[in-house]
Amino acid sequence: MGDWEKRYKELDGEIRAKRPMIHHITNYVVMNVTANVTLAMGASPVMAHANEEVEEMVAFASAHVLNPGTLSLPWISAMLKSGKKAKELGIPVILDPVGAGATQLRTDACRQILEEVGPDVIRGNLAEVKILAGEDAAIKGVDSLETGEIPLDAFKELARQTSATICVTGPTDYITDGYTFYRVENGDPMMGYVTGTGCSATTAVAVFCAVGGATAESCSMGLAVFGACGELAADECSGPGSFQVAILDALFNAPSQNLGAMLRIEEL
Amino acid sequence: MGDWEKRYKELDGEIRAKRPMIHHITNYVVMNVTANVTLAMGASPVMAHANEEVEEMVAFASAHVLNPGTLSLPWISAMLKSGKKAKELGIPVILDPVGAGATQLRTDACRQILEEVGPDVIRGNLAEVKILAGEDAAIKGVDSLETGEIPLDAFKELARQTSATICVTGPTDYITDGYTFYRVENGDPMMGYVTGTGCSATTAVAVFCAVGGATAESCSMGLAVFGACGELAADECSGPGSFQVAILDALFNAPSQNLGAMLRIEEL
Amino acid sequence: MGDWEKRYKELDGEIRAKRPMIHHITNYVVMNVTANVTLAMGASPVMAHANEEVEEMVAFASAHVLNPGTLSLPWISAMLKSGKKAKELGIPVILDPVGAGATQLRTDACRQILEEVGPDVIRGNLAEVKILAGEDAAIKGVDSLETGEIPLDAFKELARQTSATICVTGPTDYITDGYTFYRVENGDPMMGYVTGTGCSATTAVAVFCAVGGATAESCSMGLAVFGACGELAADECSGPGSFQVAILDALFNAPSQNLGAMLRIEEL
Numbered sequence: 001m002g003d004w005e006k007r008y009k010e011l012d013g014e015i016r017a018k019r020p021m022i023h024h025i026t027n028y029v030v031m032n033v034t035a036n037v038t039l040a041m042g043a044s045p046v047m048a049h050a051n052e053e054v055e056e057m058v059a060f061a062s063a064h065v066l067n068p069g070t071l072s073l074p075w076i077s078a079m080l081k082s083g084k085k086a087k088e089l090g091i092p093v094i095l096d097p098v099g100a101g102a103t104q105l106r107t108d109a110c111r112q113i114l115e116e117v118g119p120d121v122i123r124g125n126l127a128e129v130k131i132l133a134g135e136d137a138a139i140k141g142v143d144s145l146e147t148g149e150i151p152l153d154a155f156k157e158l159a160r161q162t163s164a165t166i167c168v169t170g171p172t173d174y175i176t177d178g179y180t181f182y183r184v185e186n187g188d189p190m191m192g193y194v195t196g197t198g199c200s201a202t203t204a205v206a207v208f209c210a211v212g213g214a215t216a217e218s219c220s221m222g223l224a225v226f227g228a229c230g231e232l233a234a235d236e237c238s239g240p241g242s243f244q245v246a247i248l249d250a251l252f253n254a255p256s257q258n259l260g261a262m263l264r265i266e267e268l
Numbered sequence: 269m270g271d272w273e274k275r276y277k278e279l280d281g282e283i284r285a286k287r288p289m290i291h292h293i294t295n296y297v298v299m300n301v302t303a304n305v306t307l308a309m310g311a312s313p314v315m316a317h318a319n320e321e322v323e324e325m326v327a328f329a330s331a332h333v334l335n336p337g338t339l340s341l342p343w344i345s346a347m348l349k350s351g352k353k354a355k356e357l358g359i360p361v362i363l364d365p366v367g368a369g370a371t372q373l374r375t376d377a378c379r380q381i382l383e384e385v386g387p388d389v390i391r392g393n394l395a396e397v398k399i400l401a402g403e404d405a406a407i408k409g410v411d412s413l414e415t416g417e418i419p420l421d422a423f424k425e426l427a428r429q430t431s432a433t434i435c436v437t438g439p440t441d442y443i444t445d446g447y448t449f450y451r452v453e454n455g456d457p458m459m460g461y462v463t464g465t466g467c468s469a470t471t472a473v474a475v476f477c478a479v480g481g482a483t484a485e486s487c488s489m490g491l492a493v494f495g496a497c498g499e500l501a502a503d504e505c506s507g508p509g510s511f512q513v514a515i516l517d518a519l520f521n522a523p524s525q526n527l528g529a530m531l532r533i534e535e536l
Numbered sequence: 537m538g539d540w541e542k543r544y545k546e547l548d549g550e551i552r553a554k555r556p557m558i559h560h561i562t563n564y565v566v567m568n569v570t571a572n573v574t575l576a577m578g579a580s581p582v583m584a585h586a587n588e589e590v591e592e593m594v595a596f597a598s599a600h601v602l603n604p605g606t607l608s609l610p611w612i613s614a615m616l617k618s619g620k621k622a623k624e625l626g627i628p629v630i631l632d633p634v635g636a637g638a639t640q641l642r643t644d645a646c647r648q649i650l651e652e653v654g655p656d657v658i659r660g661n662l663a664e665v666k667i668l669a670g671e672d673a674a675i676k677g678v679d680s681l682e683t684g685e686i687p688l689d690a691f692k693e694l695a696r697q698t699s700a701t702i703c704v705t706g707p708t709d710y711i712t713d714g715y716t717f718y719r720v721e722n723g724d725p726m727m728g729y730v731t732g733t734g735c736s737a738t739t740a741v742a743v744f745c746a747v748g749g750a751t752a753e754s755c756s757m758g759l760a761v762f763g764a765c766g767e768l769a770a771d772e773c774s775g776p777g778s779f780q781v782a783i784l785d786a787l788f789n790a791p792s793q794n795l796g797a798m799l800r801i802e803e804l
Contacts, residue, residue, distance in 0.1 A: 143557070
């Protein structure tokens, strides 16, 4: 059994034993899906966004997801408030910068969260993370149109500047804390035909950070586990409808499916 | 055929014949799910939360669900407005006090709804209902951590004080109108791995109240039917993804599945 | 191969090749579902509703859906803003007047969108479209209770007055641009037991308008394709839960299922 496989068993066991709470402030499109991903992985979700309660609610959490996918001004202020509180309490904050670069509001909100909260992890697609790294990027709504080379150095630099672990997902995922660089090769093209796959990957990262800390290792594990469950689901499904069902079943059944042996994580 | 079985056939037949409208003001996470539960049971859902229209909308309804699971100030004021209107019109109001006790905002909002609206039914988990009954309770986000004895007397007292039927759900469900006490033993542990199961149980209660009135009998029936469909779904599923699909199918097919014989409702 | 079948192959191929972006401002209940319908059809969804960003976001789109199903004042103003911008940019605007006639707020909002935006397509149920055509209609929440004759002339008149293609859906769908009238006979009664079927039909219309323009032909095609996939799903399902899964699979697999031959579109 390899090191990753062993580490996976430990962390997965800890998640299912402790049921860490993951407080999401996320978008309307995926709330139900990411709550179900959280539960299927053995953790416990809560969704709460009112400025009047987020600081109290986040205190229960073991990880905090900020996802401005359907943002508006009161939601941004709630994210800033609860994000800061989470940092104060030492709770890992994971930012999913949905659509950064697509509109000024999104880019500004993500930059403001970066500056004022200082998230521990950023998980986005190639275009979104390039924008946050100060590079140009081709984006269309919330889709990355980037197909070129991965600017590994720019991502390392972003990680060092922000002290965040940077996760760039796509056909291959890249994860760096500014020093180590991991590559994850799990996943399936069917994931592109279901909404909220990226957001769910962020949730998977958050769940592993809740027990393993916001390290490049936890992030890589979360992405690899989610991708491997996507592979299992793709084997069973007849399309994106049955894929959605099958990936939740796979996440739930992971401990009995020898998932650890499927993880394809490599240090670059 | 027992009394409950006979009564179930009557009420279920009436629901599917009349298609009563259930107006929900509920949380973002479960809106789609509870709308589908309503439809699968043969009733008709509507979701509307604008302060400017809730009083007009609720007038179409045969039952009204108030669920502050992702509350904010304008939603609380809409719940108060439409709740009061429903009461004026004699439409049963069912409160699901999601996360009461977790934050001040939630506890206060639920107490305000109790006082100003006077719901006919309260359906919550053990911690939530204990909080409303003025007891201490261990809560973590929207999860009850209560494992101790069920304070039956406190719940009877709460029912008498509020003139509401109290439904406390968990592995066993307890239902009281302050005089009679029912226990429902239907359900399956898989229900804990799908988001919105509690909220859907509230919807099932509302659907039965829409035709049977907000009695302890209607509430027990709603919870038993929902739990029995959970048992059927658990038999068919491979995890929480396929469970969600199967429970909607089971609710839809209930009339042809001899569901009445599965109901495990007992008077204490 | 008939004309419709040939035209279907062309448009469907164009959708999957170009992945047009469909910007939705839609209701909370169906956001996830309509995003998945968009993806399964080969297009790309975005959901964004903040007044501060909708004009920028809609500029990426090839079609724009306005659906006030869970409306509130800031969402109405966002719909007006982005709708006007879309029209300026020549992007087809599709209005789904959910619950027009049920409350004053909904009727007024839909009328205001009609007047100030001038949508290219209106897709509603019989009661909703009758209300917009200035007729009386029996409505209960968001359900049409209309069972009488279809007022074809009133719909033609509405189409001419508004310069919009009018789509009235139900067991049979009627589509007119004020001159030509099409009838679509695809669909299955199971569609009435799943929430968001009407909203998803609107999305299917928007996807075809994105490549074929907002014509009566594109609209008829969208409705027939969605209905035909409903027929395929109904053949496979055991209830509304499995139906939802199967219709997404069917939309995804349409090119390999000889769907063109199933379309039942007729000129009146």
